[in-house]
Amino acid sequence: MTEQPQPVQNPLTVVMKAKSPEDNTALRQVITQLQALPAERNPVTIALNKLGNVHFARFAFLGEDQLLLITTYDGDFVAYINEFTDNIGDVFNTLLAHVEYGPPLPVESHRQEFLDYIRAHDLRCVGTFYSAYPDRTVFDILDTPSDSSR
Amino acid sequence: MAAVDLADVQGFILRGYTAPVARCLGLSVRESAAASAFLTGLADGDLAVTTAAPWAEKPGCCVNLGITFPGLAALGVPPGSQASFPAEYAEGAAKRAASVGDVGVSSPDQWLAWLVDPGLHLLVWLFAQSSEALDATTAQLQQAWSAGCVELGRHDAAWLPGDVAHFGYRDGLSQPIIEDIPLAGLPDHLPPAPVGEFLLGYPSQHVGFSYPVPQPAQLGANGSFAALRVLEQDVDGFAEFVSAQASATGMPEELILAKLCGRWRNGVPLVLSPDTDTPDPPIPPDALNDFDYVGEHHDERGYHCPIGSHIRRMHPRGQRTAGGDGYLHRIVRRGIPYGPAYDPAHPRDGRARGLLGLFIGVSLRDQFEFLMAQWANDGTFAAGLGRTKDPVIGAHTDGAGTFSIPRPEGPVVLEGLSRFVTTRGGAYCFLPSVSAIRYLAGLRANL
Numbered sequence: 064m065t066e067q068p069q070p071v072q073n074p075l076t077v078v079m080k081a082k083s084p085e086d087n088t089a090l091r092q093v094i095t096q097l098q099a100l101p102a103e104r105n106p107v108t109i110a111l112n113k114l115g116n117v118h119f120a121r122f123a124f125l126g127e128d129q130l131l132l133i134t135t136y137d138g139d140f141v142a143y144i145n146e147f148t149d150n151i152g153d154v155f156n157t158l159l160a161h162v163e164y165g166p167p168l169p170v171e172s173h174r175q176e177f178l179d180y181i182r183a184h185d186l187r188c189v190g191t192f193y194s195a196y197p198d199r200t201v202f203d204i205l206d207t208p209s210d211s212s213r
Numbered sequence: 214m215a216a217v218d219l220a221d222v223q224g225f226i227l228r229g230y231t232a233p234v235a236r237c238l239g240l241s242v243r244e245s246a247a248a249s250a251f252l253t254g255l256a257d258g259d260l261a262v263t264t265a266a267p268w269a270e271k272p273g274c275c276v277n278l279g280i281t282f283p284g285l286a287a288l289g290v291p292p293g294s295q296a297s298f299p300a301e302y303a304e305g306a307a308k309r310a311a312s313v314g315d316v317g318v319s320s321p322d323q324w325l326a327w328l329v330d331p332g333l334h335l336l337v338w339l340f341a342q343s344s345e346a347l348d349a350t351t352a353q354l355q356q357a358w359s360a361g362c363v364e365l366g367r368h369d370a371a372w373l374p375g376d377v378a379h380f381g382y383r384d385g386l387s388q389p390i391i392e393d394i395p396l397a398g399l400p401d402h403l404p405p406a407p408v409g410e411f412l413l414g415y416p417s418q419h420v421g422f423s424y425p426v427p428q429p430a431q432l433g434a435n436g437s438f439a440a441l442r443v444l445e446q447d448v449d450g451f452a453e454f455v456s457a458q459a460s461a462t463g464m465p466e467e468l469i470l471a472k473l474c475g476r477w478r479n480g481v482p483l484v485l486s487p488d489t490d491t492p493d494p495p496i497p498p499d500a501l502n503d504f505d506y507v508g509e510h511h512d513e514r515g516y517h518c519p520i521g522s523h524i525r526r527m528h529p530r531g532q533r534t535a536g537g538d539g540y541l542h543r544i545v546r547r548g549i550p551y552g553p554a555y556d557p558a559h560p561r562d563g564r565a566r567g568l569l570g571l572f573i574g575v576s577l578r579d580q581f582e583f584l585m586a587q588w589a590n591d592g593t594f595a596a597g598l599g600r601t602k603d604p605v606i607g608a609h610t611d612g613a614g615t616f617s618i619p620r621p622e623g624p625v626v627l628e629g630l631s632r633f634v635t636t637r638g639g640a641y642c643f644l645p646s647v648s649a650i651r652y653l654a655g656l657r658a659n660l
Contacts, residue, residue: 071593071600116535116593138535138593142583146536149420171421202533202596 070194072118075140076186077132078125079162086161087128093157094122094130110150116143118201130158137200144178152177217394217408217415220266221435221646223277225338225547226411226573227265228397229385230275232340233372234347235549237441237569238354239640240362241332242287245657247361249288252654254357256647260350263340264647267395274341274350278650279439279642281305284334289656290432297428298643301578302438306639309577313585314608319636325443327366328638335362336441336642338571340549344371368443368638370551370569378550379446379566380605380633381470383480387502387528389543399502403530406543410575412437417575418541424575427643432653435646437573440581443638444606445567448555451605451633458627464618469627472618473604475524482524484510487517507531515619521598523605526588535587535594542588544580545573567637577641606634 081087102108111117120134140147148155152171159165159180166176196204224230242248254260255278263275280288282303285295301309307321307329315321321329337354341347355364378384388398390405409415413426414434427433455473459466467490471477477490484504486492506512508531518525520532529539552566574580590608592598597617602609604616607630614630645653 113537114535115533115537138591139587142587143536143538145419145422145579146538146541148422150537152420169421171419174419174422198599200535200593200596202535203599206596 070192070197071137071200072135072192072194072197073138073140074188074192075132075134075136075181076188077181077184078186079130079132079158079184081128081130081161082163082165084128090130090158090161091124093161094124097154098122106154107151110154113150114143114146116201118204130162140181141178144174148174148177217265217412218435219394220264221648222265222412223437223644223646224263224265224275225277225340225571226437226545226644227391227394229388229547230263230271230340232275232342232549234341234344235370235569236339236341236347236351237368237370238337238339238351239327239330239333239365239367240335240337240358241330241365242284242334242362244361245287245289248358249361249654249657251358251361252288252650256650256654258357260353260357262647262650265394271342273343273346274339276350276354277338277340277644279336279338279441279640279644280653281333281336281640281642283331285643287334288653290653294428294432297425297433299425299438299576299578301582302641302643304641306440306641309582309641310636310639313582314590314602315636315639316608317610318632319608324636325366325368325638328441328443328640330365333365333640336640368551368569370549373550373554377478378548378568379448379552379555380451381478382474382476383478384548385546386476386480387524388545399499401503403505404540410543410580411545411573413575429652432645432649434648436649437575437644438577439642439644440572440577441638441640441642442570442572442636443551443567444570445565445635445637447631447633447635448566449560450631452555452557452560454630454633457629462625462627464625472519473522473616475518475522483518483522484512505531514621516621519616519618520595521592521601521604521616523603526603527584529588529595532595542580542583543574544584545571547571547573565637567634573644602630604630608632 081090111120116137118135123131125131148170156169159168166180167173170177255262260276262277263272282305310321339347339350376383386399390401391411392405392407394408407416407418409417409423413424413436416423455466455469458469471483476482479490480501481490481496482504484506485496504510512518532539548568548570551569553564555566572581587594589603589606592601601615607614609630609632612629612631616627616630618625
């Protein structure tokens with residue numbers, strides 16, 4: 064059997080637990096309002112478009128008091144922590160104010176602590192991370208015309 | 214922002230000296246009080262380090278100082294203060310080697326012995342206008358350090374005829390423009406880098422963030438960090454590769470050389486002159502770094518300057534990159550060749566030749582290491598590069614590297630790239646301010 068190459072993509076699954084029922088309500092309100100914004104005004108969409116190395120990203124609620132951030136991104140998250148913080152730090156400042164064991168805020172001024180928090184709350188991956196296209200980055204995919212435009 | 218006191222900053226951080234000969238000396242501190250006296254001389258004596266203050270007359274020999282992490286302890290820096298320095302500096306170049314591609318023949322077990330000596334504490338650099346001035350200043354320094362330090366090793370370097378590096382390219386054309394600092398390189402119209410990218414204690418290019426200043430502030434502020442690199446160049450291998458690819462593709466050797474680098478060998482950038490190294494009208498010398506890959510000279514697909522070429526990887530400018538950071542991760546590069554000029558009439562002469570380089574920035578991790586790991590030794594940051602590496606400095610293994618030259622009718626792919634640059638040694642250094650040298654001199658002066 065041929066061994067699959069290590070994908071250029073990586074998973075990130077961050078579990079954030081609300082500090083209190085009130086914080087949980089606030090988290091849900093923030094996320095709901097954020098995700099109701101049109102793409103051109105949604106700061107997450109704007110940031111991810113600019114970063115250009117995130118394939119997929121979504122928020123989900125788990126149980127009564129947890130918020131999940133689930134993404135698939137290219138390359139080394141640590142290497143791009145500065146760009147991530149510069150572009151999307153404000154969103155995390157709002158969210159992390161409501162979570163248990165959150166890092167000091169604003170994250171722009173506490174980048175290492177922010178990185179440490181993300182790492183500590185990332186569920187990672189059991190066994191192999193499957194990718195249907197292990198060699199292809201966001202840029203590679205966007206660079207290839209889709210069938211409809213050929 | 215408070216103005217930078219240029220007289221407190223080591224000069225080579227902010228300006229080039231244009232010195233034809235250079236020497237790097239590695240010292241080990243053996244007697245700390247006497248070493249402190251040596252440092253006092255470097256702060257305030259006749260052998261004081263060259264600062265960034267304007268000079269009326271260029272010195273015959275400029276002197277600068279770097280300190281390794283073990284050097285801090287040797288000079289009496291307390292553990293709490295040592296702990297305030299960044300982790301990558303504390304680990305040092307040898308431990309971080311794999312992350313920048315220094316593996317295999319470039320791994321630390323192959324390095325020059327003095328650069329892996331755990332007793333390497335101080336690096337003293339001399340940049341002189343003549344060999345005589347270099348030797349005279351070396352002798353003065355030896356006298357000054359001899360009571361407190363021993364020399365572990367040295368590396369000499371000198372310009373080659375024609376002001377080129379060993380692969381034949383003009384070098385040193387691209388340096389960052391730094392806000393509020395007198396222009397030290399060729400002008401350009403790119404976003405300037407804030408001084409906090411090159412000096413500790415000022416706002417960085419990142420939102421709401423200044424890199425932490427090692428404590429106490431007298432030690433950390435106005436300092437910077439440098440990766441010292443001794444980079445051996447396989448000029449035979451490079452010339453043979455280019456010759457073979459010219460035969461295989463039918464492209465002229467000069468064009469292949471230009472595509473690999475992103476500039477013709479005389480420094481003319483491909484983006485400004487894709488077909489000839491002698492455009493008419495000629496490009497003025499001070500316009501050789503004034504271009505972008507988007508906008509006026511747009512070359513988003515790399516048809517003029519390949520996206521994977523050396524200078525485009527090392528500074529993607531406005532090109533779309535992962536993180537959206539093509540203008541960031543700037544680094545100050547001070548490099549000077551060592552070894553004899555390559556003579557194509559006498560190949561494989563067995564002589565070592567390469568580049569003695571210093572790569573300077575406020576964060577070794579976010580500047581030097583990022584450039585090597587993300588942009589030189591990987592290709593996922595830009596469209597279409599796959600896992601390829603920099604064709605000139607990349608850590609290729611076993612002739613397995615490839616290089617794509619984009620063309621509207623389809624790319625030409627060069628195959629069989631080897632490692633043309635081998636790391637023969639490295640050191641991560643703190644570049645203290647003059648105030649910091651004075652502070653360090655005071656730690657053990659009275660023991």
